[in-house]
Amino acid sequence: MERLPAGTVCTGKWTHRTVRIERMLGEGANGAVYLVSGKQGYAAMKLCNQSADAALEWNVLEKVSRTQSSFPGPICIDDWDWRGETLYFYLMEWISGESLEKLLPSLNPRDYLRVVEQIAAGLDTLHQAGMAFCDIKLENIMVMADAGLAVRFVDVGGVTPFGRSVRQFTPNSDRAFWNLGSRRSEPGYDICGLCLSLALAEVKSLPGHLYQWSPEERNRWLQRAIRTLPRRWTIPVLTDGMNGTITSAKEFLDDWRQGFLQTQARLAQVRRPPSPQQIRNRSRRNRPGGRQRQRQRRPRGQGASRTMDWTERLMWVSLTLAACMACVVWATLFGWSP
Amino acid sequence: MMETKGTIRQILVITDGCSNVGGDPVEAAQRACKQGISVNVIGVVDKGETGLQGKEEALSIADAGGGMCRIVQPTDLSATAQMMTHQTMQSTLQDVVNQELLQLMGKGTEDLPPQERSRVIQVVDKLEETVTLQVVVAVDTSASMRDKLVTVREAIRDLALSLQAREGLSQVAVLVFPGSAEEMVGVVHPFENQLNMSLLEAMLIARGGTPTGPAIDEAIALFSRQRDVAGNSPWHADDPAVSE
Numbered sequence: 001m002e003r004l005p006a007g008t009v010c011t012g013k014w015t016h017r018t019v020r021i022e023r024m025l026g027e028g029a030n031g032a033v034y035l036v037s038g039k040q041g042y043a044a045m046k047l048c049n050q051s052a053d054a055a056l057e058w059n060v061l062e063k064v065s066r067t068q069s070s071f072p073g074p075i076c077i078d079d080w081d082w083r084g085e086t087l088y089f090y091l092m093e094w095i096s097g098e099s100l101e102k103l104l105p106s107l108n109p110r111d112y113l114r115v116v117e118q119i120a121a122g123l124d125t126l127h128q129a130g131m132a133f134c135d136i137k138l139e140n141i142m143v144m145a146d147a148g149l150a151v152r153f154v155d156v157g158g159v160t161p162f163g164r165s166v167r168q169f170t171p172n173s174d175r176a177f178w179n180l181g182s183r184r185s186e187p188g189y190d191i192c193g194l195c196l197s198l199a200l201a202e203v204k205s206l207p208g209h210l211y212q213w214s215p216e217e218r219n220r221w222l223q224r225a226i227r228t229l230p231r232r233w234t235i236p237v238l239t240d241g242m243n244g245t246i247t248s249a250k251e252f253l254d255d256w257r258q259g260f261l262q263t264q265a266r267l268a269q270v271r272r273p274p275s276p277q278q279i280r281n282r283s284r285r286n287r288p289g290g291r292q293r294q295r296q297r298r299p300r301g302q303g304a305s306r307t308m309d310w311t312e313r314l315m316w317v318s319l320t321l322a323a324c325m326a327c328v329v330w331a332t333l334f335g336w337s338p
Numbered sequence: 339m340m341e342t343k344g345t346i347r348q349i350l351v352i353t354d355g356c357s358n359v360g361g362d363p364v365e366a367a368q369r370a371c372k373q374g375i376s377v378n379v380i381g382v383v384d385k386g387e388t389g390l391q392g393k394e395e396a397l398s399i400a401d402a403g404g405g406m407c408r409i410v411q412p413t414d415l416s417a418t419a420q421m422m423t424h425q426t427m428q429s430t431l432q433d434v435v436n437q438e439l440l441q442l443m444g445k446g447t448e449d450l451p452p453q454e455r456s457r458v459i460q461v462v463d464k465l466e467e468t469v470t471l472q473v474v475v476a477v478d479t480s481a482s483m484r485d486k487l488v489t490v491r492e493a494i495r496d497l498a499l500s501l502q503a504r505e506g507l508s509q510v511a512v513l514v515f516p517g518s519a520e521e522m523v524g525v526v527h528p529f530e531n532q533l534n535m536s537l538l539e540a541m542l543i544a545r546g547g548t549p550t551g552p553a554i555d556e557a558i559a560l561f562s563r564q565r566d567v568a569g570n571s572p573w574h575a576d577d578p579a580v581s582e
Contacts, residue, residue, distance in 0.1 A: 014451050029421065051448065052428060055456035056463060077452040088452070164467050165503035171416070176499045183503040211413045212488045215495070 001032065001049050001087075010036070010045070010089070012078030019045065019091070028157065035094060043075055044094040047087055051079070054088035060131075060156045061092060067129040070122035070153045095152045098145065101138035104201055112231070113260045115143055116198065117253060118151035123190050124249035126159075132185040134158035134166045136193035137173050138201055160185035172206075173197045178222050179215035180242055188247040195241030202229050233263035345470040346427050347375045349557045350419060351399065352490055353478035354382045356392030357550035360522055363395065366554035367403035375561060376430060377403020377554065378422045382412055382486050399550070412486050416493040420500050423473060424466070431462045431469070470507040472529065472564065473497075474557040476550075477541055479514045484544035491538050498533040511560055514541050515553035522549040523556040529564050 008021040019036040026033045031048035048054040054077065061074040075091035100115065107115065119141060126133060133140075135158025144150040158168035166174070166183045175192040176183040183189075200206065203225050210218060226242070229235055237255040240246045246255060274282070349370060357363045367377040379400045381393060393409060400407035405426055410418045435458060436446045447458050475494055479487065494512060501508035509529045517524025518540070527537045 051452075051455060052432065052459050052462070055452065055459040058452075059456050059460055077456065079452060086448075164505060165500060176503075177496070183500050211416065211492060214492065 001047070003032070004034065004047075010080050010082070012076070012089075013081060013086075015076050015078050017076065017078065017091075019043065021045075028155070030157070036091070042094045043091045044072060045089050045091050047080075047089045049087065051088040054090055057156050058090045060159045061090070064126065064129065064131065064156065064159060068122070068125040070126065070151070071156055071159075072152070072154065095142050095154055096144070097142040097147075097150075097152070099139045100141040100143055100151075101201070103143050103145075104138065109231070109260075111149060113256070115149055115151060116194075116256060118149070119194060120249045120253040120256065122151060122153060123187075123194070124253070127187045127190070127249055131159050131161050132166075132187065132190045134160050134185060134189060134193070135168050135170060135173075136190055136197055137170050138197050162186055171210075172200055175242075177215065177218065178242075179219040181244055187249060188244055191241045191246055191249065191252050192244065194252070195238040198234070199226050199229060199238045199242070202231065204228075233259045345472060346430055347472045347561055348405070348423060348426055349375055349377045349403070349474050349476060349554060350423065351377065351379045351476045351478075351550065351554070352382060352415070352419075352493075353379065353396065353548065353550060354391075354483050354486065355478070355480070355548060356395055357548045359516070359547040359552075360549035361551035361555070363550035363554055364398045364402045366551045366558075367399045370554060370558050371402060371404045373558060373561070375403075375558060376405040376426045378405035378426055379403075379407045380415065380418055380422070381407070381409040382415060382483075382490075383409060384412065384485070395550075399554075403554075412489040415489055416496040419475075419493050419497050423471075423497065423501075427466050427469075427471065428462060431465050432459075435462055435465075467504055468506040470509075471501065471504070472509045472511075472561065473501070474511045474513065474560055476553040476557055477512065477514050478548055478550070479516065479541065479544050479546075480548045481545050487542050487544055491541055494538065495533065495535060502533075509564070511557075511564075512538060512541065513553060513556055513560070515549050515556075516546040518543070522552040525556070525560065529560070 003024060004021050006021055006023055009018060010021065011018045017038065019038040022035040022037055024032060025035050025044060030053040031046055034045045034047065036043055036045045046054065046057060058074065058077045061071065064071050065073055072092040072095055077090040080087045080089055123133060133153065135155060140153060140155045142152045142154055158166065160167045162185050164185050166185055166189065171177045173193040173196045174183065175181040175189060178196065180192055181188065207221060226235060226239055237259045240255065241252055246252050370377050377399060379396045381396045397407045406422050408418050408422065440446050447455050450458065477490055498510055501510065510533060511525065511529045512527035513523055513525045515523045526540045527534065
């Protein structure tokens with residue numbers, strides 16, 4: 001489907017609603033998302049070539065909006081006859097902000113903790129409604145920096161009721177790809193997908209031939225790679241989430257917070273000023289070094305209890321011998337004969 | 339398009355070039371279509387190659403078979419195979435539902451307003467998840483496919499993982515063309531309860547020409563034999579994971 005230029009006007013066939021295309025927000029396998037403006041302000045428009053794609057996503061949007069608000073709110077669904085073709089679209093709430101994919105490298109530890117807490121809370125609400133997000137990836141998670149780092153989800157294309165095969169997925173955050181479980185919709189699928197997304201975002205580089213490896217080989221690489229993550233405190237909880245030990249968003253939230261608090265406690269201990277006992281211990285450790293320096297300055301013979309080790313004995317013997325040899329040589333030079 | 343039991347049958351041809359041995363593949367695809375079997379074609383090209391030799395033929399085979407055609411890189415093979423299986427199923431089911439609507443109400447889905455249309459598509463979506471699906475993957479193992487066969491094998495395994503998660507019954511068979519010895523087609527994996535990865539090892543040998551036509555005919559024969567075999571239970575959603 002060709003890109004629509006800014007300024008294109010779209011009129012719905014059934015609702016007769018008119019909107020103006022401002023710019024493209026994203027493009028996917030089954031269509032594109034545009035920012036549009038109309039009488040009621042800004043909105044996001046998902047435009048598809050096939051009516052089934054628009055209709056299915058609209059159904060999901062309506063269904064999730066009844067129980068939670070992480071996803072965009074639905075506005076309307078319609079057809080559009082454009083240049084002899086019928087295109088299918090729906091309008092939804094426009095979610096501004098930056099994707100977590102772009103924002104992640106710049107987040108400080110406390111903000112990172114909070115953002116992921118909110119993702120887990122959003123997932124929990126979705127799971128209570130009997131559905132899994134399924135296509136969890138950092139580019140589908142939007143963070144509102146000017147709204148206290150509020151988190152919203154975009155792209156309902158993958159949302160699947162529990163028990164069914166996952167409707168849409170991305171290999172990197174799909175647990176079956178990494179031999180970590182089935183491709184069936186359930187809360188654990190989302191927890192695993194979240195942990196995979198967070199972990200792989202911090203891994204230096206992915207191997208080039210992933211698609212030629214078996215799932216078992218990919219799993220082995222993954223288990224090694226996760227131990228190299230820079231945010232060490234995340235390793236236990238992300239490992240548990242990936243390997244299926246954590247199966248609910250609430251469990252994940254608890255473990256995530258615990259991991260962070262424990263690491264903060266350890267850091268606090270390191271930074272506290274030393275106690276008097278610690279100072280005494282430190283100076284006791286320093287004394288052998290002082291003794292070393294004194295030994296070198298003190299002339300030989302003093303300190304009756306001090307014993308000489310064999311290297312020192314050898315040194316003195318060699319020096320004495322060398323001195324004697326030198327004296328004999330000089331004496332011979334000056335005419336003395338033994 | 340569907341049997342009375344409600345089974346969807348598809349042939350997925352994975353090839354990197356023109357057929358040059360045996361009968362006309364376009365005619366074979368037409369025969370498949372008449373029997374209610376959709377034929378999809380994936381053309382695989384590596385980065386260095388200029389384009390698919392026989393792209394026209396691939397498009398014609400898919401057209402005649404009522405299916406889709408895509409030309410992709412090996413890394414996109416898995417995602418494309420799954421997308422095409424899903425799209426073709428959806429399209430087949432939509433046709434069926436559309437026919438019913440036309441008979442009942444005198445108008446098809448496209449004439450309905452979008453809100454009502456989306457309720458119809460929900461029915462199609464549910465059917466897609468629960469209907470029995472049989473897929474024969476026909477893999478080109480001519481000499482030029484040598485470097486791509488490992489990726490093809492993993493793409494088949496990945497497709498099997500997706501299909502196994504469905505609520506409905508799924509069966510996958512794999513045949514190669516050319517086959518071993520002097521035969522034009524070899525069935526390396528018949529329709530079975532679980533995907534047996536060790537059988538797919540036989541798929542990794544690449545040599546010879548490209549008998550696409552005979553491969554499609556053999557796939558049609560596989561479907562007939564499967565229909566005749568009683569009591570052969572296909573995969574069920576409760577089966578354990580795909581075995582090695």
